Amino acid sequence: MTHHPMRDAQVHVFARVGVNGTGAQAVARLYPYDTYPIFFAGSSTDDVRGKAEQFIADTVAKYEATYIAKMAALTLGRAARAKSAADRGAL
Numbered sequence: 001m002t003h004h005p006m007r008d009a010q011v012h013v014f015a016r017v018g019v020n021g022t023g024a025q026a027v028a029r030l031y032p033y034d035t036y037p038i039f040f041a042g043s044s045t046d047d048v049r050g051k052a053e054q055f056i057a058d059t060v061a062k063y064e065a066t067y068i069a070k071m072a073a074l075t076l077g078r079a080a081r082a083k084s085a086a087d088r089g090a091l
Helices: 045-090
Strands: 010-015 026-031 039-042
Touching: 010 045, 026 045, 039 045
Parallel strands: none
Antiparallel strands: 010 026, 026 039
């Protein structure tokens, strides 16, 4: 994998309609919902979209290099196990 999977997350924004009250007027979620069970609440759709996009940017900046290194190590480990199993099968 060449990038953090959160780069592919989609931001879905939901706005309250026809309700005059207190509380969040808009909510954003990252899709797929079961992978990213995170809510962003705010006073406007632009506000929550900005919060969600900033969260994605911060997460990718903080963890992408580590994620890519782990995926590369996992790939090398799988290749080594496959070679070892093939070598044992050839005996």
